[in-house]
Amino acid sequence: MLTQAAASRSKPMSTQSHSAQSFALASQAARYMIAELTSEGNLLCDQGSPREALNCFLEAMEILNNSKSAEDGEVAICHYNTARAYATLDMNDEALEYYSKALHAAPQLVQAHNNIGMLLNQIGRFAEASKHFKKAIKLDGLFAPAYYGLGVALQSMGDNVNATFAYQKALTFNPELYPAWLNLGLVCYSIESYEVAINCYQEAIAISSHDAEAFYKLGLAYMAMSDHKKAAAAFGHALKLNPDYEAAQDAIQYSMYFLQEKQS
Numbered sequence: 001m002l003t004q005a006a007a008s009r010s011k012p013m014s015t016q017s018h019s020a021q022s023f024a025l026a027s028q029a030a031r032y033m034i035a036e037l038t039s040e041g042n043l044l045c046d047q048g049s050p051r052e053a054l055n056c057f058l059e060a061m062e063i064l065n066n067s068k069s070a071e072d073g074e075v076a077i078c079h080y081n082t083a084r085a086y087a088t089l090d091m092n093d094e095a096l097e098y099y100s101k102a103l104h105a106a107p108q109l110v111q112a113h114n115n116i117g118m119l120l121n122q123i124g125r126f127a128e129a130s131k132h133f134k135k136a137i138k139l140d141g142l143f144a145p146a147y148y149g150l151g152v153a154l155q156s157m158g159d160n161v162n163a164t165f166a167y168q169k170a171l172t173f174n175p176e177l178y179p180a181w182l183n184l185g186l187v188c189y190s191i192e193s194y195e196v197a198i199n200c201y202q203e204a205i206a207i208s209s210h211d212a213e214a215f216y217k218l219g220l221a222y223m224a225m226s227d228h229k230k231a232a233a234a235f236g237h238a239l240k241l242n243p244d245y246e247a248a249q250d251a252i253q254y255s256m257y258f259l260q261e262k263q264s
Contacts, residue, residue, distance in 0.1 A: 030063050030064070030066075030067045031067075031074075033060070033063055034060045034063055034064055034074070034078070037056045037057070037059050037060035037063075038056070038057070038060050038077070038078070038081060040053075040056050041053040041054075041055075041056030041057045041060070041081060041085070042081070044056065045084065045085060045088065050085050050088035050089050051085075051089065053085045053088075054082065054085035054086065054089065057078065057081045057082040057085055058082060060078055060081075061078045061079070061082060064078050072105045072106055073105075073106060075101075075102075075105040075106075076102045076103075076105035076106035076109055076112075077102075079098045079099070079101040079102035079105065080098070080099065080102040080109065080111070080112055082098045083095045083096075083097075083098035083099040083101075083102060083112070083115070084115070086098060087115065087119060092119050092122070092123055095115075095119055096116060096119055096120075099112045099115055099116045099119075100116070103116075108139055110136045110139045110140045110143055110146070111136075113132045113133070113135045113136035113139070113146070114132070114133065114136045114143065114145055114146045114149060116129075116132045117129040117130070117132035117133040117136065117146070117149045117150075117153070118149055120132065120153075121149060121152050121153055121156070124156075126152075126153040126154075126156045126157050127153075127157065129149065129152075129153045130150055130153040130154060130157075133146045133147075133149045133150035133153060134150065136149075137150070142173050143173070144169075144170045144171075144172075144173040144174035144177055144180075145170070145174075145177075147166045147167070147169040147170035147173070147180075148166070148167065148170040148177060148179065148180045148183075150163075150166040151163045151164075151166035151167040151170060151180065151183060151184075152183065154166060155183060155186075155187060160187050160190060160191060163183075163187055164184065164187050164188075167180045167183055167184040167187070168184070171184070176207055178204055178207045178208050178211075181200050181201070181203045181204035181207065182200070182201070182204045182211075182213070182214060182217070184200045185197045185198075185200030185201045185204065185217060185221070186217070188200060189217070189220070189221055189224070192224070194221050194224045194225050195225070197217075197221045198218060198221045198222065198225075201214055201215075201217055201218040201221060202218065205218065210241060211241070212237075212238040212239075212241040212242035212245050212248065213238070215234045215235070215237040215238035215241065215248075216234070216235065216238040216245065216247060216248045216251065218234040219231045219232070219233075219234030219235040219238065219248070219251055219252075219255070220251065222234060223251070223254070223255060226258075228255045228256075228258040228259045229259060231251070231255040232252055232255040232256055232259060235248045235251045235252035235255060236252060239252065
């Protein structure tokens with residue numbers, strides 16, 4: 001039989017045990033709701049409904065903010081997803097804010113560094129963007145998108161040598177990275193390395209043959225080498241894909257003119 005003193009001591013312990021159990025159940029319920037909202041938000045993003053996705057992520061964040069057991073990884077994911085939705089809505093300031101919050105919670109989040117860099121590239125803050133891409137690369141030296149983003153930033157700042165190196169690294173780790181082939185071709189064309197540029201454009205076209213721009217740029221490279229027959233063919237492909245492509249319309253007339261001159 002418990003003594004009165006022992007009984008009085010047992011009551012707080014029982015209350016404490018019940019309180020701990022209630023806290024654990026509440027935490028579990030909160031995590032379940034956050035997981036459900038995150039899953040729904042990701043699905044809505046994939047379906048092209050970023051506004052509805054954002055609402056899900058913000059609701060998940062509100063639950064997380066009210067949770068006393070939130071872990072840094074959970075906080076980072078919530079902020080990251082919210083930033084991603086804002087970015088899709090072209091709300092760049094908000095996206096940058098939440099990506100920064102994600103990095104505050106999880107500084108090793110490679111994708112957040114990369115996405116901040118992408119946003120900064122879009123708004124012309126290339127020097128800042130390059131810093132984030134370099135941080136992403138330092139965290140994951142095999143992350144091709146960060147090398148590509150760094151290449152864009154460097155190329156935009158006129159550093160074609162290092163941009164070329166960055167694009168080459170990106171393609172080493174992901175040979176199917178279409179925009180890296182296209183941009184590498186642009187760099188090579190700008191330094192009059194036309195044969196290499198042609199190879200780059202051909203590699204891009206082999207990955208995706210539905211982009212009129214790639215054929216147009218291939219035509220320009222052929223024209224630079226005075227191969228007007230191949231240039232005309234490339235411009236013709238560009239116009240098949242986009243009949244309203246005015247630059248290609250003008251270019252094919254030039255190439256056909258030079259062909260006729262050559263034959264006469």
